Amino acid sequence: xxxxxxxxxxxxxxxxxxxxxxxxxxxxxxxxxxxxxxxxxxxxxxxxxxxxxxxxxxxxxxxxxxxxxxxxxxxxxxxxxxxxxxxxxxxxxxxxxxxxxxxxxxxxxxxxxxxxxxxxxxxxxxxxxxxxxxxxxxxxxxxxxxxxxxxxxxxxxxxxxxxxxxxxxxxxxxxxxxxxxxxxxxxxxxxxxxxxxxxxxxxxxxxxxxxxxxxxxxxxxxxxxxxxxxxxxxxxxxxxxxxxxxxxxxxxxxxxxxxxxxxxxxxxxxxxxxxxxxxxxxxxxxxxxxxxxxxxxxxxxxxx
Amino acid sequence: xxxxxxxxxxxxxxxxxxxxxxxxxxxxxxxxxxxxxxxxxxxxxxxxxxxxxxxxxxxxxxxxxxxxxxxxxxxxxxxxxxxxxxxxxxxxxxxxxxxxxxxxxxxxxxxxxxxxxxxxxxxxxxxxxxxxxxxxxxxxxxxxxxxxxxxxxxxxxxxxxxxxxxxxxxxxxxxxxxxxxxxxxxxxxxxxxxxxxxxxxxxxxxxxxxxxxxxxxxxxxxxxxxxxxxxxxxxxxxxxxxxxxxxxxxxxxxxxxxxxxxxxxxxxxxxxxxxxxxxxxxxxxxxxxxxxxxxxxxxxxxxxxxxxxxxxxxxxxxxxxxxxxxxxxxxxxxxxxxxxxxxxxxxxxxxxxxxxxxxxxxxxxxxxxxxxxxxxxxxxxxxxxxxxxxxxxxxxxxxxxxxxxxxxxxxxxxxxxxxxxxxxxxxxxxxxxxxxxxxxxxxxxxxxxxx
Numbered sequence: 001x002x003x004x005x006x007x008x009x010x011x012x013x014x015x016x017x018x019x020x021x022x023x024x025x026x027x028x029x030x031x032x033x034x035x036x037x038x039x040x041x042x043x044x045x046x047x048x049x050x051x052x053x054x055x056x057x058x059x060x061x062x063x064x065x066x067x068x069x070x071x072x073x074x075x076x077x078x079x080x081x082x083x084x085x086x087x088x089x090x091x092x093x094x095x096x097x098x099x100x101x102x103x104x105x106x107x108x109x110x111x112x113x114x115x116x117x118x119x120x121x122x123x124x125x126x127x128x129x130x131x132x133x134x135x136x137x138x139x140x141x142x143x144x145x146x147x148x149x150x151x152x153x154x155x156x157x158x159x160x161x162x163x164x165x166x167x168x169x170x171x172x173x174x175x176x177x178x179x180x181x182x183x184x185x186x187x188x189x190x191x192x193x194x195x196x197x198x199x200x201x202x203x204x205x206x207x208x209x210x211x212x213x214x215x216x217x218x219x220x221x222x223x224x225x226x227x228x229x230x231x232x233x234x235x236x237x238x239x240x241x242x243x244x245x246x247x248x249x250x251x252x253x254x255x256x257x258x259x260x261x262x263x264x265x266x267x268x269x270x271x272x273x274x275x276x277x278x279x280x281x282x283x284x285x286x287x288x289x290x291x292x293x294x295x296x297x298x299x300x301x302x303x304x
Numbered sequence: 305x306x307x308x309x310x311x312x313x314x315x316x317x318x319x320x321x322x323x324x325x326x327x328x329x330x331x332x333x334x335x336x337x338x339x340x341x342x343x344x345x346x347x348x349x350x351x352x353x354x355x356x357x358x359x360x361x362x363x364x365x366x367x368x369x370x371x372x373x374x375x376x377x378x379x380x381x382x383x384x385x386x387x388x389x390x391x392x393x394x395x396x397x398x399x400x401x402x403x404x405x406x407x408x409x410x411x412x413x414x415x416x417x418x419x420x421x422x423x424x425x426x427x428x429x430x431x432x433x434x435x436x437x438x439x440x441x442x443x444x445x446x447x448x449x450x451x452x453x454x455x456x457x458x459x460x461x462x463x464x465x466x467x468x469x470x471x472x473x474x475x476x477x478x479x480x481x482x483x484x485x486x487x488x489x490x491x492x493x494x495x496x497x498x499x500x501x502x503x504x505x506x507x508x509x510x511x512x513x514x515x516x517x518x519x520x521x522x523x524x525x526x527x528x529x530x531x532x533x534x535x536x537x538x539x540x541x542x543x544x545x546x547x548x549x550x551x552x553x554x555x556x557x558x559x560x561x562x563x564x565x566x567x568x569x570x571x572x573x574x575x576x577x578x579x580x581x582x583x584x585x586x587x588x589x590x591x592x593x594x595x596x597x598x599x600x601x602x603x604x605x606x607x608x609x610x611x612x613x614x615x616x617x618x619x620x621x622x623x624x625x626x627x628x629x630x631x632x633x634x635x636x637x638x639x640x641x642x643x644x645x646x647x648x649x650x651x652x653x654x655x656x657x658x659x660x661x662x663x664x665x666x667x668x669x670x671x672x673x674x675x676x677x678x679x680x681x682x683x684x685x686x687x688x689x690x691x692x693x694x695x696x697x698x699x700x701x702x703x704x705x706x707x708x709x710x711x712x713x714x715x716x717x718x719x720x721x722x723x724x725x726x727x728x729x730x731x732x733x734x735x736x737x738x739x740x741x742x743x744x745x746x747x748x749x750x751x752x753x754x755x
Contacts, residue, residue, distance in 0.1 A: 045415065045438065063717050063747065132578025133590055155522045155580025157732060241404065245522050246580060247728045262408035269407045269431040270716050 030284065036277035046274040054278035068279070070248055071256040072286070074161055078252060079229045081165035087176050087221055089169070091214075094180030095206060108181065112174035119171070123238025126167050130154050154239060157249040164250055168235045172228075176221045183217035184210060219298045223291060230287050233258060253283045364388075365653050366395040371425030371640065372406035375608065379673035386669050387660050394653045407431065414440040414645070422648040423657065426471045428461035428638035428705070430714040435643070436470040442644040444469045447655050450662035458680045461638035461705075471641035472658050475670060475677035478603045478694050479534040479635040481624075485617035487514060487597040495621040499538070499567070502624040506574045509597050516574035518596035520582025521731035524724025527568060530600045532727060533635045533706045535623035536564035542633025543704035550711050552754040556745040557738070565737035569730055574598075580732055603676030603694050604639070610675075620690050622697040632701035637709075639677070715751045722747040 037054055039046040058064050093111060097104045114122065129135045130153045138150045153163045191209055200208065211218075233254030236244060242259045244251025261276025263269040369380070380398035388396055399421065401409050413420045415438065424441070426432035435441065444451060451459060451469050462471035488494075488505075491512060496502040509516045521527055540560040548554040554561075576582065576596060591599035592612045599605075609618060622632055642661060644654050660666055664683030671679055675688035678695065687695060708719025725747075726740035735743065748754075 062750065130581065131586055132581050133576060133586065133595065138578075150578075152578035152581030155520070155578065155582065157734075241523070243523070243724075245524075245583075246732065247524065247725055262411070263434075264721060269427070269434050270714070270718060271408070271411060271434075272716065 033277045033280050034284075036274060037281045038274070039277075040272070040274040046277075050274070054275050055282075057275065058278055058282070064275075067248060067251065067256055068282070071251050071253045074244075074250065075230050075232075075252045077161055078165045078168070078232070079226060081162060082169055082225050082229055083222065085166060086169035086173050087218075087225060090173050090176035090221075091180050091218070093173075094177055094184055095210060097177075098181055098184045108177070111177055114171045115174035117171065119234040120238045122167065122171050123235060127154065127239060130163065155246050157246055160240065160246060161250045164236060164239050167239065168232075171235070176225075179217055179221055180214065183214045187213050216298075219294070223294050226290050226294070227287055230283060230290070253279065253286075257283065364393050364395040365650050366397060367423060367648075367650050367653050367657060368397045368399050368421040369423040369425075369642070369657075370398075370410065370421035371400050372403040373425075373640075374400045374402060375611075376400065376674060379607070382673045383666070383669045386665065387657065391656060391660075394656065396657060407435070411435065411438070414438055417647065420645050420648075422645050422650055422654050424643045424645060425474075426462060426641050426643050427709075428641070429710045430718075432462050432471060432641065432643070433464070433714075436464070440646050441470045442646045442651075444472065444644065444658070447644075448472055448658045448662070450659055453662065453682075454680050458638060461710075462641040462643075471643035472661050473638065473641045473680045474661060475640050475674070475679060477637050477639045477677060478698065479530065479537075479637070480600075480602065480620055480622050480694060480697070481535070482591065482599040482601055482605070482609070483619045483621070484591070484594060484597050485619040486594075487616070488619065495619065496624045498628050498630075499535075499624045499626050502535075503570070506571070506598070510574060515576045515590070515596040517571060517576075517598045517600060518582075518587040518590040519571070519575050519600060520579045520584070520587050521575075521728045522581055522583045524728035525720075526584045526587070527727035527731060528720070528723045529706065530602060531568045531571075532564055532723060533637075534600055534602075536567060537633035537635050537704055537707075538623055538625050538630065539564035539567045540707070542635075542702050544702075546704055546707055546710075549707070552752075555754055556741045556748070562737055562741045565726070565730060565740045568727060569737050572731055572733075575731075602637075603678070603691060606676035606688060606690050607674055618690065620693060622694075622701070632697065634698055634701035634703050635706060636698060636703040637706050712748060712752060717747045717750065719744065719748055719752075 036046055038051060039048060040050045040054065041047050058068050093107075097108050129137050132138060132150075132152050132155075137153075141147060141149050151159060153159050187210065191213075192205060195205055195209060230253060232252060236250050236252055236255050237258070240246075240250040240255075242255050243264065244255050257276055257279040260279055261271060261273050263271035369384070371380075377398060377400065384396040384398060388394060410421070410424055414435070420440075424435070426435060445468060448469075451472065454473060458473045458476070459469055462473060463469045483495075487509070491508055493505050493508065496505055506516050519526065519531070540563065545554060545560055549556075549561075556562075572579075576590065582590070587596075587599065588601075588605070588608065590596045592609055592614055594614075594616050622634065625632055642658060644651070644658060648654055662681055664681055664685075667679030667681040667683050668685055670677055671685055671687055671691065675691045676694070678691075679685075708723055712719030713721075722744040726735060726743045729735040729743070730737065730740045745754075
């Protein structure tokens with residue numbers, strides 16, 4: 001106890017610089033944005049206090065309420081695709097790539113490369129590849145006789161969002177892959193050996209040893225995906241612009257927020273920073289509640 | 305208990321971190337405004353001292369001009385070179401910003417007072433007025449006296465209702481239809497005058513397996529500006545209907561406007577395969593690489609097309625009228641004007657420049673370097689042949705502006721965005737023409753008064 005008390009000033013001394021910077025550049029802006037959501041005004045001067053009017057507008061007035069719900073639903077769809085495609089594929093790949101075989105290191109590098117590319121570059125490339133006139137994806141489908149599958153991927157309201165989610169999954173698969181690989185490598189090899197001696201099958205090893213011991217990492221990956229997804233903006237912006245083309249079917253919180261705060265492009269410029277701040281605040285609470293729920297579920301399981 | 309609280313605090317902090325990192329842009333509007341204001345004061349102080357130094361040293365003063373047309377850098381450099389030659393004490397730099405970020409950037413710059421250009425390009429009506437209402441643009445009525453020589457109509461696009469002009473009108477653009485002469489010649493087709501002739505041409509091209517119209521619906525604005533506001537004017541009745549709409553005496557659900565939606569709808573079958581995923585730039589590329597026979601667009605594209613180096617003959621005709629003998633309803637859109645930053649340290653030089661923008665010398669240089677942009681200054685000009693043809697089409701036409709630019713887009717949901725939505729849903733067969741019209745009408749009724 002005595003030792004602890006002596007340590008306290010030192011701990012505070014070392015924490016202070018980071019804490020001050022963190023508060024000034026992160027917490028103060030967030031609180032300021034919360035304050036801004038109660039104001040309205042022209043251009044970037046929101047000076048008129050309106051109480052909850054921005055929130056009432058967002059939840060009750062058409063078309064704002066439709067966009068808000070649309071963005072929320074699209075974010076959830078996006079999240080589901082990321083969880084299933086990106087995270088599940090990453091898990092399977094991690095299990096395969098942690099086996100020792102020739103080239104496993106090489107493949108791990110290959111899968112990580114897209115993550116290092118700029119989102120704008122990725123968006124631009126996929127826009128070209130999926131172009132109905134000269135994109136090569138449709139040409140490949142035609143060449144292998146799957147012409148029936150050809151569709152305007154990024155223009156069809158049904159396929160646009162899944163397509164963008166898949167592009168996102170492709171780009172960022174490297175991150176869960178690295179986390180899973182590290183997790184699997186952290187599992188004591190002796191457990192596997194003991195199980196093998198006991199005659200457990202390959203599938204059994206994965207089912208009864210790898211997955212249960214990987215659970216904390218899986219939880220972390222899911223929550224990181226959740227936060228990343230609900231605060232995403234870049235990939236939709238790069239592929240479908242801030243309008244969420246076609247017709248808001250790829251609109252997510254990030255693009256809705258941007259469009260509202262900074263105005264939409266050139267032809268009708270009506271920026272509404274107060275309303276935008278209200279959207280940002282809703283985003284914050286959605287993520288916050290999601291994280292709390294996740295904690296409640298995972299912590300209870302851990303306690304069990 | 306204590307650990308639980310720590311945990312909650314930790315979660316809040318973590319979530320905040322995630323939010324703030326992903327919305328780096330947002331910071332500009334929140335705390336940075338206060339932080340930036342002090343730096344703004346410092347920079348203006350620095351600027352004025354710098355300005356004082358340069359004038360004493362006899363070196364030229366640099367003024368910056370910005371607009372949303374990044375493709376115009378060479379043209380504006382050539383235009384400004386003429387000005388600089390006559391005014392060796394002033395150096396003009398043209399620094400455009402990507403169009404999708406243009407207003408967000410200049411808005412933030414004006415509000416924080418950092419990195420503001422001295423001369424700012426503005427769109428007509430509501431968009432430009434919103435920037436003026438921010439209170440950072442100079443009133444030009446007394447500063448640039450030549451403004452009164454322009455027509456009242458052209459001044460009104462960048463003025464308040466009580467007549468305060470905040471920008472010098474630079475150029476107007478006009479809408480029409482481009483075609484590939486080589487493809488037309490192949491099937492012996494001639495420029496159409498009426499809508500039925502036009503449809504006949506489209507049918508002939510389609511029967512022969514050509515891609516008829518390079519147009520997509522991925523971006524709603526293209527269907528609006530180069531569709532509804534192009535040939536659509538002939539159906540909804542041009543300027544007369546636009547005035548009645550603004551006065552609240554007509555509605556979008558009235559027959560003429562629905563008819564224009566029907567006209568747009570009737571062309572969908574001539575669009576290329578997968579048109580839902582084709583954006584504006586892709587459709588331009590389709591046309592310029594000879595993959596489609598017709599491109600519905602505007603005069604601002606003359607320069608773009610020429611720079612791409614076409615290997616076919618480019619033709620153009622005015623939007624076909626509904627019936628033989630009808631007067632052409634021609635969308636002659638007020639496109640760009642230059643405003644002055646109120647707190648510019650070089651106001652004298654900027655005013656000198658703005659005055660020059662009202663001389664015939666500038667008019668000629670503008671139309672030479674940016675064919676398809678029409679100067680508001682009266683004068684004897686030699687025009688690029690296609691631009692000349694577009695101008696001649698206006699002699700026997702009723703001129704109008706884009707339908708929802710004035711007044712009807714001053715608030716959200718704006719008339720413009722409602723039109724984009726309606727037309728893109730129309731193209732995707734989610735709306736009938738009547739439903740499209742109803743969508744725009746009901747959206748506007750949430751804030752605009754109709755009788």
